[in-house]
Amino acid sequence: MTTTDPKLRSWVETANSPDCDFPIQNLPFGVFSVAGDTPRCGVAIGDRIVDLAACEAGGFLQAGGTFSRPHLNDFIALGRATWDDIRQRLTALLAEDGERNLPLVAMGDATMHLPVTVTEFTDFYASKNHAFNVGVLFRGPENALPAQWTHMPIGYNGRASSVVVSGTDIHRPMGQVKGERGPVWSPCRRLDLELELGAIVGANSAMGDRVSVAEAEQMIFGYVLLNDWSARDLQAWEYQPLGPFQAKAFGTTISPWIVTQAALEPFRCEGAARVNELLPYLQEERPGFYDMQVGWSMNGQKMAQTNYNVMYYSSAQQLAHHTESGCPMRVGDLLGSGTISGPELNQTGALLEMTQGGKNPVTVNGVPRSFIEDGDEIALFGYAEGEGYRIGFGPCTGKILPAKA
Amino acid sequence: MTTTDPKLRSWVETANSPDCDFPIQNLPFGVFSVAGDTPRCGVAIGDRIVDLAACEAGGFLQAGGTFSRPHLNDFIALGRATWDDIRQRLTALLAEDGERNLPLVAMGDATMHLPVTVTEFTDFYASKNHAFNVGVLFRGPENALPAQWTHMPIGYNGRASSVVVSGTDIHRPMGQVKGERGPVWSPCRRLDLELELGAIVGANSAMGDRVSVAEAEQMIFGYVLLNDWSARDLQAWEYQPLGPFQAKAFGTTISPWIVTQAALEPFRCEGAARVNELLPYLQEERPGFYDMQVGWSMNGQKMAQTNYNVMYYSSAQQLAHHTESGCPMRVGDLLGSGTISGPELNQTGALLEMTQGGKNPVTVNGVPRSFIEDGDEIALFGYAEGEGYRIGFGPCTGKILPAKA
Numbered sequence: 001m002t003t004t005d006p007k008l009r010s011w012v013e014t015a016n017s018p019d020c021d022f023p024i025q026n027l028p029f030g031v032f033s034v035a036g037d038t039p040r041c042g043v044a045i046g047d048r049i050v051d052l053a054a055c056e057a058g059g060f061l062q063a064g065g066t067f068s069r070p071h072l073n074d075f076i077a078l079g080r081a082t083w084d085d086i087r088q089r090l091t092a093l094l095a096e097d098g099e100r101n102l103p104l105v106a107m108g109d110a111t112m113h114l115p116v117t118v119t120e121f122t123d124f125y126a127s128k129n130h131a132f133n134v135g136v137l138f139r140g141p142e143n144a145l146p147a148q149w150t151h152m153p154i155g156y157n158g159r160a161s162s163v164v165v166s167g168t169d170i171h172r173p174m175g176q177v178k179g180e181r182g183p184v185w186s187p188c189r190r191l192d193l194e195l196e197l198g199a200i201v202g203a204n205s206a207m208g209d210r211v212s213v214a215e216a217e218q219m220i221f222g223y224v225l226l227n228d229w230s231a232r233d234l235q236a237w238e239y240q241p242l243g244p245f246q247a248k249a250f251g252t253t254i255s256p257w258i259v260t261q262a263a264l265e266p267f268r269c270e271g272a273a274r275v276n277e278l279l280p281y282l283q284e285e286r287p288g289f290y291d292m293q294v295g296w297s298m299n300g301q302k303m304a305q306t307n308y309n310v311m312y313y314s315s316a317q318q319l320a321h322h323t324e325s326g327c328p329m330r331v332g333d334l335l336g337s338g339t340i341s342g343p344e345l346n347q348t349g350a351l352l353e354m355t356q357g358g359k360n361p362v363t364v365n366g367v368p369r370s371f372i373e374d375g376d377e378i379a380l381f382g383y384a385e386g387e388g389y390r391i392g393f394g395p396c397t398g399k400i401l402p403a404k405a
Numbered sequence: 406m407t408t409t410d411p412k413l414r415s416w417v418e419t420a421n422s423p424d425c426d427f428p429i430q431n432l433p434f435g436v437f438s439v440a441g442d443t444p445r446c447g448v449a450i451g452d453r454i455v456d457l458a459a460c461e462a463g464g465f466l467q468a469g470g471t472f473s474r475p476h477l478n479d480f481i482a483l484g485r486a487t488w489d490d491i492r493q494r495l496t497a498l499l500a501e502d503g504e505r506n507l508p509l510v511a512m513g514d515a516t517m518h519l520p521v522t523v524t525e526f527t528d529f530y531a532s533k534n535h536a537f538n539v540g541v542l543f544r545g546p547e548n549a550l551p552a553q554w555t556h557m558p559i560g561y562n563g564r565a566s567s568v569v570v571s572g573t574d575i576h577r578p579m580g581q582v583k584g585e586r587g588p589v590w591s592p593c594r595r596l597d598l599e600l601e602l603g604a605i606v607g608a609n610s611a612m613g614d615r616v617s618v619a620e621a622e623q624m625i626f627g628y629v630l631l632n633d634w635s636a637r638d639l640q641a642w643e644y645q646p647l648g649p650f651q652a653k654a655f656g657t658t659i660s661p662w663i664v665t666q667a668a669l670e671p672f673r674c675e676g677a678a679r680v681n682e683l684l685p686y687l688q689e690e691r692p693g694f695y696d697m698q699v700g701w702s703m704n705g706q707k708m709a710q711t712n713y714n715v716m717y718y719s720s721a722q723q724l725a726h727h728t729e730s731g732c733p734m735r736v737g738d739l740l741g742s743g744t745i746s747g748p749e750l751n752q753t754g755a756l757l758e759m760t761q762g763g764k765n766p767v768t769v770n771g772v773p774r775s776f777i778e779d780g781d782e783i784a785l786f787g788y789a790e791g792e793g794y795r796i797g798f799g800p801c802t803g804k805i806l807p808a809k810a
Contacts, residue, residue: 119566120525120564120565120566125647135646138646139646146645146646148581148583148588148642148643151588152588152643154643154646155647156561156647156648156650157561157562157564157650157654158562159562161524161525161612161732161734161735161738162612162732162733164612171731173729173730173731174615174729174731175729175730176556176557176684176729178553182681183553183556183557184684185685185686207566207569207656208575208576208655208809209809210579210809231730237553238557239646239647239648240551241540241543241544241559241644241645241648242530242559242560242561242648243646243647243648243649244647245559245560245561245562246726246727246729246730247730249562249730249731249732250613250730250732251612251731276587279581279589279590280590281590321651322651324578324580324581324651325578325580325636325639325652325654325655326567326576326578326579326654326655326656327564327566327567327651327654327655330566333566404613404614404615
């Protein structure tokens with residue numbers, strides 16, 4: 001059975017609506033609880049969640065008890081053959097002629113949790129539009145794009161402990177900001193979002209080993225939406241020479257559902273045109289991007305929309321580069337794509353770019369905004385459109401609370 | 406009982422030698438195994454290891470079973486009062502009139518493991534000598550010391566997955582190196598060490614909360630020696646604008662024994678003189694440094710020695726700064742001090758400084774060295790000297806193997 005066949009329909013009727021994020025072709029994985037009970041693994045279908053722990057207890061599926069854990073790491077560690085088996089099995093169970101006694105939970109009754117225990121978080125910088133636009137603002141047009149940018153996926157290690165699930169409020173950070181007579185201690189005044197895709201690493205690599213792009217692709221379990229909240233004023237003061245630190249450490253929001261590579265396979269496409277040939281270890285045999293709409297809204301107003309295929313480096317290339325030196329990777333590592341920005345202002349994934357460093361405020365529900373104010377809510381969205389169905393991520397939202405005194 | 410009383414002596418006779426790293430005043434914690442059995446927690450005394458798991462099984466100590474785990478994280482998470490209780494109890498058991506039936510293992514029979522599961526690794530940059538010297542080499546004398554350096558502890562997130570215990574061989578990394586016509590793929594040609602102290606975080610902080618310097622100090626369990634192996638040529642090409650990435654990701658070696666804050670308390674002292682007043686959140690009520698000798702050797706030849714008190718920011722200040730934005734910290738987080746370098750060449754903690762970027766090679770056992778060659782072994786050392794005893798870290802060594810083809 002082809003699990004991505006556009007003709008597939010589910011006995012869960014809400015899954016068959018063409019604008020539903022979670023049709024039977026999607027089957028993203030997450031972790032949920034109901035009314036304060038124990039978090040466990042589930043799969044989204046229409047407006048329901050398949051309770052995978054209950055499915056295993058009921059004999060519908062077998063995954064070594066891993067679905068009862070409050071994270072997906074142990075299931076993911078079972079490997080790609082198991083991912084595929086479970087996907088095949090779920091497709092059969094949820095198809096029109098499937099198993100109508102499957103234990104389901106109403107999505108509206110569930111609380112979503114972080115889908116994985118994030119082992120380590122790495123953030124990249126792979127949209128050329130974004131890298132150039134932000135480079136101009138931080139360093140001027142002549143030094144905007146770093147010399148190595150078209151030769152390697154530039155990345156930095158982020159902070160895993162502050163990765164939170166969609167719906168978690170974030171306090172505006174305090175920090176050092178450059179003042180006229182030295183730094184001042186202040187609430188962040190230039191708070192921003194970054195629209196990204198996050199790849200979940202699904203297999204370990206050994207220390208000292210390097211992973212090819214083709215191998216790296218096989219190591220990726222799936223993708224989430226990712227908002228890398230950024231304090232631009234803290235960042236400007238702190239980031240030289242060792243990179244962003246506290247400016248990016250106060251919160252990173254991810255969507256609760258991990259959309260698998262298998263579900264996105266029909267949307268595979270080329271990314272941005274190459275400026276120069278890559279070194280062999282970064283070359284890919286087949287394109288590693290997806291034709292997928294991504295965007296964001298602020299307080300309910302849509303602000304920008306672009307396509308993931310504007311990116312210059314794929315997650316597989318980023319993962320391969322991450323092992324270039326022999327750095328070991330682990331199940332649960334999260335790789336941020338970097339801000340996804342198209343060439344136009346209404347395609348930018350950060351306010352810093354959209355307002356040109358705050359100089360040209362945008363209007364949100366009739367009021368001007370240069371950066372994010374207290375009480376503002378940012379929602380990311382993402383979906384790939386197939387024939388009569390779409391593969392969506394569901395919500396990835398976060399609201400900014402005032403700084404703690 | 407004062408556990409740091411210089412007059413204390415142990416019934417383990419080897420602990421009473423004045424040049425032993427592990428007298429009864431030290432009692433550092435580690436994880437060991439013997440002949441391939443299960444790793445468990447221990448404490449070093451003379452040339453022996455107290456088998457803490459066996460101690461708990463035998464009723465000598467109580468720590469909720471945490472000493473049977475293959476890491477110290479669960480013991481550390483029990484909190485400072487428990488750390489102090491166990492230290493008091495071990496001092497009584499190991500004192501001359503103590504318990505001679507305590508289960509001990511000969512250090513020579515033991516294999517040492519990573520003492521903690523490293524949750525996340527952050528590396529700082531807190532020796533002004535080092536920051537200036539390296540800054541000159543990377544950016545010239547005018548831009549050597551970043552503007553914010555004397556106002557905040559600059560740090561970056563390192564990679565936790567490649568932290569290894571002393572004695573682990575490290576493969577020379579491959580990577581992109583700048584060439585005349587674009588980057589080339591090459592084994593690292595400028596492989597270096599960095600002599601550091603690592604602080605082990607022993608308590609969690611909540612997301613959104615900030616921790617004062619005084620609170621931060623109470624959160625630190627203890628210290629290890631730390632060698633932050635660095636690929637200088639990879640670093641020079643990759644590090645702008647987001648900081649070091651693969652150049653620091655192929656290996657970080659720590660000593661197997663965590664010397665506790667309690668053992669170092671008698672050596673508390675001032676650090677480097679302040680250039681300017683710090684913002685209040687970074688000011689400390691009492692000095693946060695230790696009068697402690699640190700240095701390194703190469704292939705058995707001593708290369709440099711200095712004192713940890715040359716540092717500008719203490720681990721407590723670094724930890725407080727790490728929570729500035731509300732970033733949550735966790736038990737098992739490892740904070741590298743930054744390279745410890747005194748003002749003289751024979752006090753530098755990295756070959757980059759010692760050889761002035763490779764221009765002035767040094768002589769090691771009669772042969773010239775600009776950077777580390779295949780087969781070279783680097784050993785760090787560190788100890789604080791009391792009256793008739795010393796608090797040492799034991800070995801922190803690593804050998805470089807050729808790059809993997």
